[in-house]
Amino acid sequence: MGREPYAVQTMVYFKPAGARGQALHQDQYYLRVNPGTCMAAWLALDDCDEQNGCMQVVPGSHTWPLICTVGADTTQSFTDVTVPLPEGTPLHAVMMRAGDVLFFNGQLVHGSFPNTSADRFRRALIGHYIAGEAAQVGRWYHPALRMDGRPLDLADSPGGTKCGIWAEQNGEPMLSVDGFVVVDPDTHD
Ligand SMILES: O=C(O)CCC(=O)C(=O)O
Known part of the structure; x- marks a missing residue:
């Protein structure tokens, strides 16, 4: 992150069978860090695989802008928004052993x-950090703490920031914010 981050949140996910x-x-959709972004340290407390609902990531998307959300399928997800993706976008299942950190x-x-196993938990301890130059963070993430535990007085980050939508250029999907192409998903530039 370039310099020492600030700590804003820890979460334990239990995710039992079913x-x-x-x-x-x-995550930036929720944390709204400005300037900069956030960083998650996702620590597996159980071995995770596709059966118990391991993490799934879109390789290369770490360079994308924030994408405008759409409604999620709440029979499969406990949150009700998701990021739309062009058909065929690769999704990578991240297999981890207890103690691994992503x-x-x-x-x-x-x-x-979902955790489709019969009886296995998929617990995780997740720490969220934000860029050390951040001046604003979403209202639920205060107080931000320096790494020595001293609190900071950052401002609230306003909602409704700009987000990208998928469009097409020469038959290829591309992200556009306010009508400007911001990234070519094939090159991840
Ligand atoms: O642990 C999961 O299943 C998802 C966690 C996650 O996406 C997050 O903490 O942002």
Whole structure:
């Protein structure tokens, strides 16, 4: 992240057998860090695979802008918004052993499917950090803490920031914000 981050949140997900997942999303949609973005440290507390609903990520999406959300299927997800993706966008299941940590930034499109195992938990401890130059963060993430635990007085980040929509150029999907192409998903530039 370039310099020491600020800490804003920890979460424990229990995700017992039969529980829904969390639809594909970008953490920056919730944390609204400005300037900069957030970083998650997702620590597996149980071994995770596709059966118990491991993490799923869209490779390369860490360079995308924030994408405008659409409604999610709440029979599969406990959250009700998701990121639309062009058909055929690769999704990568992240198999992890208990104790492994997955680090990813606030732009990475990720989520998980339901835990379809008969009796296995898929617990995780998730820490969210934000860029050390951030001046604003979403209203639910205060107070931000320096890494030595001292609190900071950051401003609330306003909602309704710009987001990208999928369009087409020469038959290829591309992201556009306010009519400007911002990324070519094939090159991840
Ligand atoms: O653990 C999961 O299934 C999803 C967690 C997640 O996407 C998040 O914490 O942002």
